[in-house]
Amino acid sequence: MSVTFQSIRFGTVEIAQEDVIEFPFGLIGLGGLQYTLLDHNPGSGFHWLHAVDNAALALPVVSPYQFFPSFTLEIAAEDRERTGIEDTTGAELYVTVRATPNPADITANLRAPLLVRDGRGYQVINTNADAALQVPLFALPTQERIAS
Amino acid sequence: MLILTRRPGERVVIGDEILVTVMGVSGHTVRLGIAAPEGIPIYREEIWLAVMEENRAAAEANVDALPAEKPAPPTERSSAPDAGDTAAQALERPQKPG
Numbered sequence: 001m002s003v004t005f006q007s008i009r010f011g012t013v014e015i016a017q018e019d020v021i022e023f024p025f026g027l028i029g030l031g032g033l034q035y036t037l038l039d040h041n042p043g044s045g046f047h048w049l050h051a052v053d054n055a056a057l058a059l060p061v062v063s064p065y066q067f068f069p070s071f072t073l074e075i076a077a078e079d080r081e082r083t084g085i086e087d088t089t090g091a092e093l094y095v096t097v098r099a100t101p102n103p104a105d106i107t108a109n110l111r112a113p114l115l116v117r118d119g120r121g122y123q124v125i126n127t128n129a130d131a132a133l134q135v136p137l138f139a140l141p142t143q144e145r146i147a148s
Numbered sequence: 149m150l151i152l153t154r155r156p157g158e159r160v161v162i163g164d165e166i167l168v169t170v171m172g173v174s175g176h177t178v179r180l181g182i183a184a185p186e187g188i189p190i191y192r193e194e195i196w197l198a199v200m201e202e203n204r205a206a207a208e209a210n211v212d213a214l215p216a217e218k219p220a221p222p223t224e225r226s227s228a229p230d231a232g233d234t235a236a237q238a239l240e241r242p243q244k245p246g
Contacts, residue, residue: 009211025189029200030207041216059206060214082187096202099209106214109206112199123203125195133198138218 107134
């Protein structure tokens, strides 16, 4: 069975029913109870977390591990209880992205990642002190080369 | 806004299911204990505001504001993953709808 929804960014989108992700509490400050993940460009690493019930609501997301190899998630006891996710093994993890035309200014929010498991999604607070709200997604390769 | 005066150990009840207890007061710091039904998210205001701001900013993105492909990654990111990285990658199973 498939689900069809409208998107101001992508027009009419058809997805499989099992690709609908229920967010029982929505996203903080944005709401939205049903989302799905759409690929941006294969190989780009970006996906869109797109609301199924709101044509205008979509956020770019990435897997934190793909861009931040040292990323670690620590979630507080209340978030573990709320989500029912005690152990994040087997859960998909995404972080939201602030997009800008200049790639060097694109940042990811490592403080409030999205946990997805078994068709349900939750935005949780990462209590790891190193997890900042705005972390540049792309280190500048030129600086790396100068350093080496 | 409702304003109440409470002493340490006293409580405020919100609806039938949310209990806020003043655990203690020390100088300018008040410790609160909050008992709410499982599932009601509770945040410190500053983190709630900051995440809301990030979410809203993220949701303003146009499709063309994202790179079509990854800019050339620094060498450390393109090198073979070590054991820790492999474990991390195992957590990721991106869905590929369509």
